[in-house]
Amino acid sequence: MPSDQGETQVTYLTLPATADYSFAKKWTASAGLNAHVIMAANVKRYTYTYTTTGGMILNAEDKTADGFTNVLLGAVSQIRYQVIKPLSIDLGYSYIFTPIYDQTFTSTASEKPARYMVLSLSARYWLK
Numbered sequence: 001m002p003s004d005q006g007e008t009q010v011t012y013l014t015l016p017a018t019a020d021y022s023f024a025k026k027w028t029a030s031a032g033l034n035a036h037v038i039m040a041a042n043v044k045r046y047t048y049t050y051t052t053t054g055g056m057i058l059n060a061e062d063k064t065a066d067g068f069t070n071v072l073l074g075a076v077s078q079i080r081y082q083v084i085k086p087l088s089i090d091l092g093y094s095y096i097f098t099p100i101y102d103q104t105f106t107s108t109a110s111e112k113p114a115r116y117m118v119l120s121l122s123a124r125y126w127l128k
Contacts, residue, residue, distance in 0.1 A: 008043050010068065010100070012036035016076060026082040034094060036072040069102045086126045094118040 018032030074096035082088045099113035 009041070010038065011040040012072065013039050018076060018078075028080040028082070030076075030078040030080070032076055034072075034074045034076050034096075036074065036096065038068055038070050038072075041068045069098055069100060072096050072098045072100070074098075080124070086128070088124045090120070090122045090124055092118075092120040092122070094120075 013036070015035045015037065016032060017034075018030045020028050020030045022028045074094055076092065076094045078090055078092035080088050080090045095117050096115050099115055101114055
């Protein structure tokens with residue numbers, strides 16, 4: 001049986017405003033706010049129609065940025081460990097406060113607005 005789930009692809013430009021605090025010799029913590037401005041969005045929702053002969057017809061509805069929140073606001077935090085002078089390891093967390101979809105939404109126990117969170121682990125190398 002086919003799924004009624006769709007495919008969503010969204011591209012945002014992220015504008016961070018963070019403050020760093022160095023502690024110990026090789027550790028740095030960062031915290032701040034992010035604004036995410038929508039650059040492109042695409043949603044494909046699939047509907048299935050069954051014929052009397054048992055066949056199936058697939059209809060795809062394609063939407064662009066309509067229905068998406070244009071600017072998302074969120075918080076970001078990060079901790080960095082400097083392994084050696086030009087190399088560090090970063091662990092970050094970002095949480096978006098505003099819903100992804102621009103819609104009036106009444107929250108129930110089973111349905112909540114779509115949001116996103118990002119947990120990242122990265123290595124950073126500074127070129128001289």
